[in-house]
Amino acid sequence: MELRRYILKRLVQITIIFFVILTVLFLLFRLAPGDPVSRMVDPDMTPEDAEQLIHQLGLDKPLGIQYLVYLKNFFTGHFGISFHYGEPVVDVIWNRLPNTILLFTTSIILSALVGIFLGKIASWHKGEKTDSVMTIGALVTHTLFLPWLALILIWVFGYKLGWFPINGMISEEVWLDPDAGFIAKGLDIGYHMILPLTTLFLIHFGAYLLIMRSSMLETLKEDYILTARAKGLEEKDIRDRHAAPNAALPVVTSVGLSLAFSINGGALTETVFTWPGIGRELVFSVSQNDYPLAQASFLLIAIVVLISNLVVDVLYAYLDPRIRY
Amino acid sequence: MAEETFRTETKGMERYPGLTAFLEGWGIFRQSLLGKIGLVLLIMFALMALCSYIPPLIDPMYNPMTGVDPVITCSTGPSRAHWLGTDFMGRDILSQLLAGARVAFMVGVSAAFMSIVLGTAIGMTAGYMGRFMDTFLMRLADMIMVMPTLLVVLILAAVFGQLNIWTIVLIIALFRWPGVSRIIRGQTLSLKQRPFIEAAKVAGASHVRIIFRHIMPNVLPLAFLFMTFRVTSAIIIEAALAFLGFGDPGTVSWGMMLQWVWKTGHMFKAPYWLLPPGICISLITLSFYMLGRAMDEVLDPRLRKEDQTD
């Protein structure tokens, strides 16, 4: 099937991009001014431990060999020891990964779906008040400065009104309670997620709304819309069954293109809400000069971005038969 | 009727379709409400940036970075001496806000300018040279496009330590050219087919001469119209970086101000300090964005048609 070839092709492209990133990162950490050893090995380590780690990372070898060791370590999951946590970097970020994925995917899916839905409605009321309110609202929320919006939400809903927790992902009293079941814990996470999710949602849905709106207006001029109308379909069905599926395609493309933007926002949100994800870990590690952790977090984020790109591509192919067949 | 005269005026300019497009575009832009609001807001911010030079002249305590009100040792609300209040060290928030406007323009415009120049050069090269060069440059563009710029700057800050404002601007520019280069490449590809390029080729003009004499004047107006979007992203990235504590410690940017509110724990008690910088960043982004949308209308003939039907 064509779809398989398409995915394979994208997979190859993504692998190449990833290798380039991997290599650039390697060169950056080894060749930047300063001592590479001090960047990869915690200065507070005992000399014996440090020796062992230097050997494991290949820092005592020539650059070419170092690179091979680096690749081998990457594929076997050895990123060195975090300066701050004193444990293998891989353990630190591995725990953070699901948290980031949870917040990131939920926010993207939610904002894309709501954006598509509202954009459809706005286009249907083109030139009316509903349309103006939605368009202006989308423009304004989309251009809000994300960390500031997060602080405002915390201030209003967390501090003034006290409705939602303002940091972290879990409450200790729920998780330490032996009677708390899976559902209670899930609800607790959901409760903590409301404000971070709202922040990301407010920033993102506007862009999708605006794209969907103009895409809808464009699609409604297509000839097959005329056919649908001639067939005697009700306007609602013309909009939902014929216009919307076609109009949503550019939105999916733009979700893919804005993934980098979304992950930036994700890192900022995680940081402000102390959500234990990789983005926050990256910010934190950079501020603590925890180089091994910073490097690994960045790589992992790159992987997340690339894989989400692939997912979006596959979704697009699924929605547009012209690519699938 | 006005359109009619406009057309006759621009006759004889077929050799510069880019310029013609620019003039026509301005005509359309003037009709866009969003564009006009954006422009007014921007002029307001520009005035703020200009005014930023005034407070330090009145009294050294109004210096946004180093000036401290001698009688104030903690953050205070708006007063006669400090219209927007002071920060935790007794520095004047209004002066900081004005200085922030200057930094925002500086960062936004210079980063956008650099990325546009870079994007135009790369787009023209890719479009004009074609073949391997085209594939290579566009793959590179694809790759850079998927990179989250903020996090890239962060990782560079991790390796190189504290970055000063110009380094930040440079990095942003280096990572923000792919969008422009794609558009310029498309434009170059279509220009390549025009008779006057063919004529220049036949006349024996070199590639460099064709690119600079014949293609560049035609794509440049388009490139600069796209600058607005780049300005926005540069401002946001710098602000976010400063907010996270990795900004240039020698400049007072709005992001920096938010970082101070946040880190000193004033976000719950000093709304006079929390609100202004955030509103400014958001509004300047909004105004460039509105300007950009108006430009989009100018550049995308399909959007234009939509407006002509009613």
Add this chain to the structure above:
Amino acid sequence: MALLEVEDLCIDYKTKNGYLKAVDGVSFSLERGASLGFVGESGCGKTTIGMGLMGMLPPNGVVRRGRILFEGEDLLRVSAEEMRRVRWRKIAMIFQAAMNALNPVQRVGEQVAEAMLVHNPSLGKEKALKAVEELFELVGLQTDRIRDYPHQYSGGMKQRAIIAMSLACRPSLIIADEPTTALDVIVQDQILAEIRALQKEFNIGIIFISHDISIVADMCHDIGIMYAGQLVEYGPREDVFDSPAHPYTRALLSSFPTLTGKRTDLVPIAGETPDLVHPPEGCRFYDRCQEQIPACREKVSRWVAISPGHKALCCRCEMDGR
């Protein structure tokens, strides 16, 4: 009772400069199972007539005057909801092949089935798809292509699919707007033969809209020549071709040496169509007419009967007493 009777139909488009009279005082009638062709250059209003009959004028289009009696009912007086029910069930449309008339993200079979299900929801999807199979066979499409998407079809196949779709509800009238434009000549002939055969089989009235006079000559009993929003000549095919009365018709015909022979490109008639926002008082063809006389300019042209059923809107014909 005629299947369709259109009287004095006037359709305007609202533009920045005023009302553009796209269709001005057009009258014609069509018997059940008969066919009528409209010929004219682009912008003469022929497509607007089709859209007007379907009740699908663009938002800026208004019917200023006239009656559209279809099976005895004035379609201009029925509600939007009733009109929706008339569409496709009674009057179907075959769109241009060049047009992107099929939804690219839906399977062709489903799009055809949808036409049935809209008007007969109780049919059920399965039965509808069964019926689609029959339709596909009828128009000469392989039934295993039902689950394909439009981009997997060739131009001719798409056109056949659209014809199949038009037959979905067994309408009594089909409006075919440039159904074969952009198809190559062989496919074009096949499609036209197909339409003719189906028309006969199901006794469908067809209104054929084309800029290509030879196609219309091939297909239709009656022919209407349109110019600048007006019907300028109307009559049985033989009469119009053998003794064209209006100078515009003659100009059109002169570019086709023989009806059945090789087609040549339409030789453009010098000059431009008049401004339809402020149409001239007299004959609209005056500026381009080879046979103009001063009277054409001032006098409002009137219909002149040339022979029974054959008439022309021309001042000179009136003078000549033809």
